[in-house]
Amino acid sequence: xDWQYFLEILFSGLTRGSIYALIALGYTMVYGxxxxxxxxxxxxxMLGAFTAFIVAGILGSMGFSASAILVIAAFVAIxxxxxxxxxxxxxxxxxxxxxxxxxxxxxxxxxxxxxxxYVQLAQTAEFLRFPIRMPRVEFxxxxxxxxxxxxxxxxxxxxxxxxxxxxxxRYTKLGKAMRATAQNRKMAMLxxxxxxxxxxxxxxxxxxxxxLGGTLIATHTMQVGFGIGFIAGMKAFTAAxxxxxxxxxxxxxxxxxxxxxxxxxxxxxxxDYEDVLAFVLLVLILIFRPSGILGKAKVQKV
Amino acid sequence: xxxxxxxxxxxxxxxxFMILVFxxxxxxxxxxxxxxxxxxxxxxxAITFVLAVLWSWYFEVYKDRDLSKGISSQVSRKxxxxxxxxxxxxxxxxxxxLVLFIVFMILxxxxxxxxxxxYSLAFLYVMLALxxxxxxxxxxxxxxxxxxxxxxxxxxxxxxxxxxxxxxxTCLPIAGFITVIAGLLLAFPVLxxxxxxxxxxxxxxxxxVRLLLINWANFTGGNRGIxxxxxxxxxxxxLSPEASTIYIYYLCLFAAxxxxxxxxxxxxxxxxxxxxxxxxxxxxxxAMGIDLRKIKxxxxxxxxxxxxxxxxxxxxxxxxxxxxSFTFMDSAMILSMVVLGGMGSIVGxxxxxxxxTLLPEYLRAFSEYRMLIFGLLMVTMMVFRPQGIIPPAKRKxxxxxxxxxxxx
Amino acid sequence: xxxxxxPILEVKSLSKNFGGLRALNDVDMHILPKEIVALIGPNGAGxxxxxxxxxxxxxxxxxxxxxxxxxxxxxxxNGIVPHEITKYGLARTFQNIRLxxxxxxxxxxxxxxxxxxxxxxxxxxxxxxxxxxxEQDTVDRGYELLKEVGLEKHWKDEACNLPxxxxxxxxxxxxLATEPFLLFLDEPAAGMNPQETVELKELVLRIRExxxxxxxxxxxxxxxVMSLSDRIYVMEYGSRIAAGTPDEIRHNPQVIRAYLGESExx
Numbered sequence: 012x013d014w015q016y017f018l019e020i021l022f023s024g025l026t027r028g029s030i031y032a033l034i035a036l037g038y039t040m041v042y043g044x045x046x047x048x049x050x051x052x053x054x055x056x057m058l059g060a061f062t063a064f065i066v067a068g069i070l071g072s073m074g075f076s077a078s079a080i081l082v083i084a085a086f087v088a089i090x091x092x093x094x095x096x097x098x099x100x101x102x103x104x105x106x107x108x109x110x111x112x113x114x115x116x117x118x119x120x121x122x123x124x125x126x127x128x129y130v131q132l133a134q135t136a137e138f139l140r141f142p143i144r145m146p147r148v149e150f151x152x153x154x155x156x157x158x159x160x161x162x163x164x165x166x167x168x169x170x171x172x173x174x175x176x177x178x179x180x181r182y183t184k185l186g187k188a189m190r191a192t193a194q195n196r197k198m199a200m201l202x203x204x205x206x207x208x209x210x211x212x213x214x215x216x217x218x219x220x221x222x223l224g225g226t227l228i229a230t231h232t233m234q235v236g237f238g239i240g241f242i243a244g245m246k247a248f249t250a251a252x253x254x255x256x257x258x259x260x261x262x263x264x265x266x267x268x269x270x271x272x273x274x275x276x277x278x279x280x281x282x283d284y285e286d287v288l289a290f291v292l293l294v295l296i297l298i299f300r301p302s303g304i305l306g307k308a309k310v311q312k313v
Numbered sequence: 314x315x316x317x318x319x320x321x322x323x324x325x326x327x328x329x330f331m332i333l334v335f336x337x338x339x340x341x342x343x344x345x346x347x348x349x350x351x352x353x354x355x356x357x358x359a360i361t362f363v364l365a366v367l368w369s370w371y372f373e374v375y376k377d378r379d380l381s382k383g384i385s386s387q388v389s390r391k392x393x394x395x396x397x398x399x400x401x402x403x404x405x406x407x408x409x410x411l412v413l414f415i416v417f418m419i420l421x422x423x424x425x426x427x428x429x430x431x432y433s434l435a436f437l438y439v440m441l442a443l444x445x446x447x448x449x450x451x452x453x454x455x456x457x458x459x460x461x462x463x464x465x466x467x468x469x470x471x472x473x474x475x476x477x478x479x480x481x482x483t484c485l486p487i488a489g490f491i492t493v494i495a496g497l498l499l500a501f502p503v504l505x506x507x508x509x510x511x512x513x514x515x516x517x518x519x520x521x522v523r524l525l526l527i528n529w530a531n532f533t534g535g536n537r538g539i540x541x542x543x544x545x546x547x548x549x550x551x552l553s554p555e556a557s558t559i560y561i562y563y564l565c566l567f568a569a570x571x572x573x574x575x576x577x578x579x580x581x582x583x584x585x586x587x588x589x590x591x592x593x594x595x596x597x598x599x600a601m602g603i604d605l606r607k608i609k610x611x612x613x614x615x616x617x618x619x620x621x622x623x624x625x626x627x628x629x630x631x632x633x634x635x636x637x638s639f640t641f642m643d644s645a646m647i648l649s650m651v652v653l654g655g656m657g658s659i660v661g662x663x664x665x666x667x668x669x670t671l672l673p674e675y676l677r678a679f680s681e682y683r684m685l686i687f688g689l690l691m692v693t694m695m696v697f698r699p700q701g702i703i704p705p706a707k708r709k710x711x712x713x714x715x716x717x718x719x720x721x
Numbered sequence: 722x723x724x725x726x727x728p729i730l731e732v733k734s735l736s737k738n739f740g741g742l743r744a745l746n747d748v749d750m751h752i753l754p755k756e757i758v759a760l761i762g763p764n765g766a767g768x769x770x771x772x773x774x775x776x777x778x779x780x781x782x783x784x785x786x787x788x789x790x791x792x793x794x795x796x797x798x799n800g801i802v803p804h805e806i807t808k809y810g811l812a813r814t815f816q817n818i819r820l821x822x823x824x825x826x827x828x829x830x831x832x833x834x835x836x837x838x839x840x841x842x843x844x845x846x847x848x849x850x851x852x853x854x855x856e857q858d859t860v861d862r863g864y865e866l867l868k869e870v871g872l873e874k875h876w877k878d879e880a881c882n883l884p885x886x887x888x889x890x891x892x893x894x895x896x897l898a899t900e901p902f903l904l905f906l907d908e909p910a911a912g913m914n915p916q917e918t919v920e921l922k923e924l925v926l927r928i929r930e931x932x933x934x935x936x937x938x939x940x941x942x943x944x945x946v947m948s949l950s951d952r953i954y955v956m957e958y959g960s961r962i963a964a965g966t967p968d969e970i971r972h973n974p975q976v977i978r979a980y981l982g983e984s985e986x987x
Contacts, residue, residue, distance in 0.1 A: 121691025
């Protein structure tokens with residue numbers, strides 16, 4: 012048993028999974044609160060990557076250290092993507108609230124198509140090279156390359172953010188308001204919660220997380236492209252469903268599970284079928300256990 | 314209209330958008346140094362300013378009433394009245410159909426070869442959109458991976474031809490059959506699913522089919538696709554490239570016409586009624602004696618078989634297919650034709666299919682912005698007119714009792 | 722009145738659990754041909770759950786449901802899917818109206834004819850004489866039923882545009898289209914004014930005679946229940962607490978307590 016290889020695969024899977032989890036949280040939170048699959052969420056992730064790329068490109072020539080650039084890029088990406096998410100909700104989803112399931116879904120698909128082409132036209136259709144490499148974390152050298160620096164940074168950052176999010180959801184007033192609105196909007200409104208603001212907040216938090224994911228992945232793979240949102244979005248959605256759509260711990264768990272599954276499949280079996288795996292998992296879960304690992308089965312009242 | 318409050322608010326919105334798009338639109342780093350494009354950002358600012366003014370004026374004038382009562386609604390009401398007249402008044406309908414028929418029949422004489430193939434494709438999309446209309450528009454089952462069935466049809470012909478040497482006319486019914494099997498394969502596991510979950514599974518299914526086509530390269534040719542797919546012969550005669558292009562054109566035209574007739578008949582029948590009931594309320598339908606499993610399977614089978622036939626025609630038209638013709642974008646495009654055209658409406662959906670296929674060809678100047686406009690169109694339509702352009706035609710029936718009353 | 726006849730519905734020890742919740746507990750019931758039986762009880766007593774168990778929407782956890790037309794043997798209905806049960810002859814309306822909103826009034830009733838007609842996909846495409854005859858028959862029968870409930874003038878209207886009381890009557894017409902021998906009405910008078918309630922009562926009596934129906938109704942309007950029913954069953958917390966004629970039920974202390982709580986010496 013080649014332990015070195017195993018651990019590499021393991022950490023690679025956890026890293027991937029963390030990114031999926033960050034994106035999946037956005038899907039699950041929005042679905043939990045307005046029962047909409049935000050097709051355009053993957054595009055927010057992509058916008059995060061691109062914005063970070065732009066910032067890094069500008070700052071790179073100014074002589075800042077790599078760490079500083081990355082932190083600033085992340086901040087800027089998060090702020091801008093939060094704005095995108097907020098605007099998106101106001102334009103494409105809010106007017107359709109309360110209508111049939113189909114209209115918001117179509118609107119979301121339209122938004123996704125629009126954003127992809129927007130970036131493609133404004134920037135370029137090609138893949139661009141992300142200019143800044145993740146700074147080396149020296150003490151990792153001891154582990155002999157099992158855990159790379161960028162894996163480490165991603166794992167630590169994601170874990171930290173997810174802990175913060177959990178604390179926020181569980182213990183703060185806004186977090187409780189979000190949970191309440193997700194469970195029963197009318198009741199929450201009767202109790203004085205401004206549902207519109209809470210829904211906007213949900214989009215804001217989700218977009219911020221996706222933007223962070225985008226920045227991290229751009230640094231990790233050293234590449235950005237207008238199309239990265241679609242596949243990552245689909246996989247992250249699979250992760251959200253896997254963990255139980257609407258459940259925040261579920262999204263985190265689902266992300267990690269999917270990441271590990273992909274990594275181990277690629278590492279020990281065929282490499283080609285990596286993408287298919289995610290979709291096959293998606294289809295299987297929805298057929299056999301739509302409520303996911305941590306979700307509760309919904310009983311419909313007749 | 315130009316109150317200070319409105320102007321200030323619009324200016325603020327415009328500034329918001331300018332800041333929002335600045336990183337992506339205003340800065341490009343293709344080579345080493347960043348280039349700045351302030352003019353682009355200002356253009357966006359100007360556009361959003363104008364739109365914001367119009368938007369807030371629109372809402373001011375129609376304040377307190379919901380979106381359905383504004384100008385767009387008046388326009389759409391007039392439009393609905395017109396389209397109702399077309400679809401329900403037999404004389405108008407017949408005249409219009411005759412005109413269209415004649416136009417399409419003589420089209421190849423007046424246009425270039427290239428244009429003819431464009432129209433062939435448009436007719437194929439009419440078939441596809443109407444097929445999807447059965448599943449999504451009538452039966453209310455949201456399917457996001459429809460292009461997969463299109464692919465199954467096309468690849469069945471291509472592969473049967475490549476490995477077994479079978480010809481077009483032999484493959485046509487076989488491909489239809491196999492596509493229906495694929496439709497049932499998808500339908501069986503999803504019988505219990507509703508709404509969003511159903512949509513996502515069909516999306517997954519569509520992607521799995523596409524990825525299998527790419528990865529199973531030994532069998533399907535992978536990304537390289539399959540070339541040299543033969544065109545159909547005319548009673549055994551081989552045709553020249555021009556002649557066979559025209560031949561394909563007429564085949565596609567007639568296929569579209571047959572599709573329209575059959576779909577219309579299906580809708581106006583016991584089956585169609587049951588499909589509609591399924592869309593409206595599953596539980597009530599079941600309580601009224603409709604076998605949900607059977608009707609859902611029927612919907613998927615009916616929907617998928619058109620895609621199969623269209624796929625065969627597509628493969629013949631192009632003589633070459635590869636997985637890039639059958640992506641999620643294509644599924645989304647067909648779905649938009651159904652939704653934008655008016656769910657359940659044959660005229661609306663066919664019209665949307667024609668417009669969405671032909672318009673990009675005629676607006677070549679904007680072809681870069683094609684998909685961008687398309688995405689924006691989807692969002693806009695959903696916000697302003699979610700029911701689509703043309704509402705479904707009314708069912709034609711009349712109680713005998715009333716007929717007798719009128720006659721007596 | 723009809724005491725020696727075979728019951729057209731027999732429910733024995735019916736129980737239904739939802740996880741830890743026992744929604745129905747050992748409920749017995751029978752209904753004779755052409756009887757109008759009412760099922761009453763406070764909200765949450767399990768009345769609609771009972772309906773759902775009998776009509777196949779839920780599968781009973783314990784107990785048996787037997788039903789059969791007059792002159793036929795009773796068949797066990799446990800586990801049969803709803804559409805088969807409707808085909809067998811049990812039809813229902815819903816507590817929260819479930820009409821096909823964007824279809825017309827007549828079309829709604831026509832859907833009810835689905836289970837008694839048989840044209841399929843092939844027939845629809847090729848449109849033979851038999852197909853057209855069946856289609857016209859569906860239309861005509863539907864129209865007749867609309868006349869029965871007094872909605873024939875609205876046959877072209879969209880179902881969602883009807884006033885509330887009319888919608889309830891439409892649901893009844895739709896259920897009648899399936900040619901049932903046992904009709905379940907779930908709160909048919911809910912939201913109706915006194916005039917409409919009187920008309921509804923007359924309608925129920927009329928259709929019982931004309932279509933040879935037995936009717937089981939859930940209702941909260943006591944006036945209607947008392948004057949309309951041949952017998953009444955009372956439920957509370959999932960169990961049957963009383964059964965008998967309207968008079969017997971009116972004076973039953975358990976029933977009174979269930980509805981009014983512990984009385985301070987009336």
